[in-house]
Amino acid sequence: MSDTQANRPGNVEHESGPDAVLRALADPHRRQMLELVRSHELAAGQIAAHFDITQQAVSQHLRLLMRAGLLSERREGTRRLYALRPESLEPVRTVLADLWPDALLRLKQVVEQNKNQKKEERKRP
Numbered sequence: 553m554s555d556t557q558a559n560r561p562g563n564v565e566h567e568s569g570p571d572a573v574l575r576a577l578a579d580p581h582r583r584q585m586l587e588l589v590r591s592h593e594l595a596a597g598q599i600a601a602h603f604d605i606t607q608q609a610v611s612q613h614l615r616l617l618m619r620a621g622l623l624s625e626r627r628e629g630t631r632r633l634y635a636l637r638p639e640s641l642e643p644v645r646t647v648l649a650d651l652w653p654d655a656l657l658r659l660k661q662v663v664e665q666n667k668n669q670k671k672e673e674r675k676r677p
Contacts, residue, residue, distance in 0.1 A: 567619050570643040576620035577644075581605065582613050586622060586636055593626065593633040 576582055581603060588599055600610040614634060617623040621640040626633045649656075 567621075570647045572620040573622060573640060573644050576617050576622055579613070581609075582617055585610075585613060585617065585634075589623065589634050590636045593635045595631045595633055597631075599634065 577586075584602070585599055588594055588602060596611060596614060597607075599614070600607050603610060614623065617634075618625060622637060623634050624637050626635070
């Protein structure tokens, strides 16, 4: 797809993997947009109403979120409705799990140790 085609509405090239998702999540406006569409679809105008930035800036953020695979877009007449694609966060979860297995294991051990200590304390008269 040429650069001209990629910039046209409706022609969104997807970047894949955790790097694209992390880049998209780096901006606080984009994170807030994802929160807004987490549980239900919203039109671009409804999303824009929550921000003190231009409609064009909101549209650019939405396009970047779509390129990262974080949003789905559904057209309803002239409106574009956006929703979070929760499965798109899986690559980031995988990266984080790979980075922190020892920390998670240590946390599990501490929790289990505390649980066992409380059991022992209850047994004492």
